[in-house]
Amino acid sequence: MAELVFFTGTMDCGKSTLALQMDHTHSTRGRSGLLFTQHDRSGEAVLSSRLGLTKSAFEVRDDLDLWEFVVEQVTSGVRVDYLVCDEAQFYTPDQVEQLARLVDEMGIDVFAFGITADFRTELFPGSRRLIELADRTEQLQVRALCWCGKAATVNARVVDGVMVVEGEQVVVGDVAGSEGTTPLVEYEMLCRRHYMRRMNASAARAQALSPDVLPFDLDLCPIPGPPGGRPSAEG
Ligand SMILES: Nc1ncnc2c1ncn2[C@@H]1O[C@H](COP(=O)(O)OP(=O)(O)O)[C@@H](O)[C@H]1O
Numbered sequence: 001m002a003e004l005v006f007f008t009g010t011m012d013c014g015k016s017t018l019a020l021q022m023d024h025t026h027s028t029r030g031r032s033g034l035l036f037t038q039h040d041r042s043g044e045a046v047l048s049s050r051l052g053l054t055k056s057a058f059e060v061r062d063d064l065d066l067w068e069f070v071v072e073q074v075t076s077g078v079r080v081d082y083l084v085c086d087e088a089q090f091y092t093p094d095q096v097e098q099l100a101r102l103v104d105e106m107g108i109d110v111f112a113f114g115i116t117a118d119f120r121t122e123l124f125p126g127s128r129r130l131i132e133l134a135d136r137t138e139q140l141q142v143r144a145l146c147w148c149g150k151a152a153t154v155n156a157r158v159v160d161g162v163m164v165v166e167g168e169q170v171v172v173g174d175v176a177g178s179e180g181t182t183p184l185v186e187y188e189m190l191c192r193r194h195y196m197r198r199m200n201a202s203a204a205r206a207q208a209l210s211p212d213v214l215p216f217d218l219d220l221c222p223i224p225g226p227p228g229g230r231p232s233a234e235g
């Protein structure tokens with residue numbers, strides 16, 4: 001039975017790597033698939049992983065009807081057993097519905113990969129529709145880490161070194177600390193606590209170096225409760 005599966009997580013948790021692995025595994029077992037992506041960091045019509053693998057893919061523009069496109073491929077003789085859809089957070093809700101229809105009416109497996117939420121912690125419309133329609137949503141097991149060492153759950157946007165919480169939803173970019181030139185906009189994965197405190201790595205470093213702060217981190221040294229137990233709400 002064909003399935004629509006949404007593989008999700010933060011940026012830099014290995015989604016594109018897994019997308020290419022899935023394609024490899026299925027194609028080497030004699031299945032035939034099509035690859036799709038949108039706004040990959042490496043350019044148009046390419047699906048790239050930070051581990052260095054890349055493969056050409058169809059670019060999903062907003063006006064592309066995925067149902068019509070795939071049906072056309074099949075009627076022109078191309079065998080299609082599965083689709084690998086990367087950066088699926090950028091697809092429109094209509095395109096996600098077209099993917100679901102391909103699963104249900106054409107028996108094609110759809111493996112979609114994308115981040116769940118944007119830098120404001122709001123769901124991308126494509127991811128929302130995928131969560132609503134997918135047979136399964138799987139969280140990737142490799143977690144990106146916050147600078148504090150905890151598992152990161154939020155993708156923060158950093159502009160000129162400063163974390164921001166307002167702006168356009170879509171700004172293609174890479175994670176902070178990637179090789180190459182320093183871009184104006186980059187992303188940094190944080191745990192929720194440090195996201196809420198707007199404390200990315202450089203803000204934490206600046207705070208640690210500031211002469212105005214106490215020489216210990218209250219976050220890491222919580223005020224202890226009474227001996228032998230947790231303080232009750234009544235005190
Ligand atoms: N040189 C490297 N050696 C080993 N792992 C790496 C290297 N560079 C990046 N990675 C790993 O690759 C993963 C990111 O892969 P990628 O598929 O591009 O992520 P995503 O698509 O989720 O943004 C991260 O888990 C990162 O730790």
Ligand SMILES: Cc1cn([C@H]2C[C@H](O)[C@@H](COP(=O)(O)O)O2)c(=O)[nH]c1=O
Pocket residue numbers: 010011012015016039040041114115117118119120155156157169170171172173174187
């Ligand atoms: C959080 C967030 C991300 N983006 C962009 C940045 C990247 O180009 C992609 C995610 O790619 P990855 O393969 O998962 O690393 O999404 C964005 O446009 N808006 C955001 O809020």
